[in-house]
Amino acid sequence: MNKIDEITAGKAKSLFTTDNSDQLIMHFRDDTSAFDGKKKEALLGKGSVNNQFNAFIMDHLEAKGIATHHIEILNSTDSLVRKLEMFPIECVVRNRATGSICRRLGTEDGLILQAPLFEFFLKDDDLGDPLITEEHILSFGWAAAENIIEMKEITLKINEILSKLFLNSNLILVDFKVEFGLSDGKLFLADEFTPDGCRLWDTETLAKMDKDRFRQGLGDVVESYHQVADRLGMNIKLD
Ligand code: ADP
Ligand code: UDP
Numbered sequence: 001m002n003k004i005d006e007i008t009a010g011k012a013k014s015l016f017t018t019d020n021s022d023q024l025i026m027h028f029r030d031d032t033s034a035f036d037g038k039k040k041e042a043l044l045g046k047g048s049v050n051n052q053f054n055a056f057i058m059d060h061l062e063a064k065g066i067a068t069h070h071i072e073i074l075n076s077t078d079s080l081v082r083k084l085e086m087f088p089i090e091c092v093v094r095n096r097a098t099g100s101i102c103r104r105l106g107t108e109d110g111l112i113l114q115a116p117l118f119e120f121f122l123k124d125d126d127l128g129d130p131l132i133t134e135e136h137i138l139s140f141g142w143a144a145a146e147n148i149i150e151m152k153e154i155t156l157k158i159n160e161i162l163s164k165l166f167l168n169s170n171l172i173l174v175d176f177k178v179e180f181g182l183s184d185g186k187l188f189l190a191d192e193f194t195p196d197g198c199r200l201w202d203t204e205t206l207a208k209m210d211k212d213r214f215r216q217g218l219g220d221v222v223e224s225y226h227q228v229a230d231r232l233g234m235n236i237k238l239d
Contacts, residue, residue: 001025001080011037012050012196022183023071024083028054032196034215036125041214048076048239049225050194055079056234057162057193064161066154068189069181076239084181084190087143090121090129091155094175095163098199099212104131110206116159118152123179150187151180158189166200169231171209174199195225 003016003025011033016025028047033040051073058070071080094117097107101117120137121129137143143151155178163173176198179191191197195210202209208216209224229236 001074003027003078011040012047013192018080022083024081025074026051026079026081026192028077028079028192032211032214032221034211036128039215043214043222045222045239046196046225049222049229049236050192050196051077051079052236053194053225053229053234054192056229056232058189060165061158061161061189061193066158066161066189067187069183069191076237081190082183082188084183084188086179086181086190087147087151088123089132089137089142089151090123090177090179091151092119092121092175092177093117093155093159094119095159096172096174096201098174116156118156121177147180147182147187154180154187154189158193162193165232167203169228169233170203171228171231172201172203172206174201195228200228 001018005017006014007017008015012029012031014027014029016027018025028051030042030044030047032043032046055070055073058068062068069081069084071082073079094101095113097111097113098109101107102109120132122132123129134148137148138145158178166173178189180187181190198210199212200209201207209228213221213224226236
């Protein structure tokens with residue numbers, strides 16, 4: 001499968017058409033961004049570890065019954081995915097309060113929540129990805145009612161599956177973001193699941209092993225992603 005035209009160049013990944021009009025190649029770049037694109041850096045080897053990490057997680061989720069866009073990994077930085085019509089929405093689940101919710105609600109950092117908290121955000125960097133409700137999604141027509149219900153159910157299911165997976169490797173899944181899209185009216189998990197889009201803390205030390213290392217200038221970003229991958233038994237190939 002060959003890349004033909006680049007149709008999307010996001011902040012960290014690029015999408016290419018292929019000779020199959022239903023399939024795209026997702027290329028994971030080393031580019032890393034935070035604060036809605038205001039902080040940017042290329043971190044050597046991040047594209048490679050993220051592509052392989054994502055393929056492992058997507059395969060795990062598929063095995064647990066979640067329909068994902070992932071078809072197959074092609075090489076260290078590229079994967080073949082189903083082409084989707086994306087919702088302009090980010091689905092977030094939090095098990096502990098940290099990041100934007102602490103800024104928004106003045107909550108203690110690291111607070112264990114009584115139940116997993118689901119939130120929708122609008123995917124719009126210029127607006128700083130604002131928190132939105134189901135009512136906003138319906139009124140603005142960003143997704144249909146049945147898709148809203150399904151996105152919420154699947155995201156909470158992903159939280160159950162992956163919280164267990166990470167806990168087995170002494171990692172707390174603090175929170176994460178996922179995106180969904182449609183193909184022929186059917187909902188699929190899209191985009192990626194990597195330490196760029198979730199928070200993972202060591203169960204003993206609460207050390208951060210995710211993109212907060214980049215956001216907060218803690219260093220060893222790619223090294224930490226590799227450590228997480230090693231703990232989960234992923235066999236990440238180095239370029
Ligand atoms: P961002 O859009 O935040 O800058 P990326 O660099 O990760 O992020 O860009 C990847 C883009 O590809 C995102 O806009 C995402 O919504 C989109 N995307 C992810 N999976 C698919 C898919 N299967 N089909 C079409 N678009 C997708
Ligand atoms: N997240 C993401 N992309 C975004 C916003 C958030 O991947 O555009 C992830 C983030 O890595 C974290 C979770 O979603 O795992 C919740 O992020 P939060 O709302 O706390 O925002 P932040 O503090 O990262 O601005």
